[in-house]
Every structure is written in C-alpha cells, then in structure tokens.
Amino acid sequence: MRLAMTILDPDRSMIVSIDFVDNPYHGDADEEGNLCRMAPTDGTTRCHRYCMRTSFPTESPWRWQ
Numbered sequence: 001m002r003l004a005m006t007i008l009d010p011d012r013s014m015i016v017s018i019d020f021v022d023n024p025y026h027g028d029a030d031e032e033g034n035l036c037r038m039a040p041t042d043g044t045t046r047c048h049r050y051c052m053r054t055s056f057p058t059e060s061p062w063r064w065q
Helices: 004-010 029-034
Strands: 013-026 036-041 045-058
Touching: 013 036
Parallel strands: none
Antiparallel strands: 013 045, 036 045
C-alpha cells in the first residue's frame, strides 16, 4: 500500500511525454539485427527506431499555463 500511495501522491505527480521516431534506413542489410520494420516510407521498409521520454513535476516553473 505504501508504494501505491507514493506513485499516486498528487504532491509528487509528473507530466510525462513519450515520443517514438522511425528513421528510414537505406544501407546494407548487414545491420539487420539493429533494424525494425515499418510501412513503406521513402523507398524502404527498414528503419532505426528511437524512443524519447521527458518528464517534469506538475508544479514545474516550465509548466504551460
């Protein structure tokens, strides 16, 4: 119960943004283990996939008004 209260504590709430990006890959198939598949884009179905997470407290001075 203590862990749940820590996670749900409104005084410590955070705003979280997650962004996924597929960067089309046009190189050799040698790097196949590091590539993901995607819908055909820019003449290829292979890509490098990146994910970025940003978080900050809801009471942050950068909060949008």
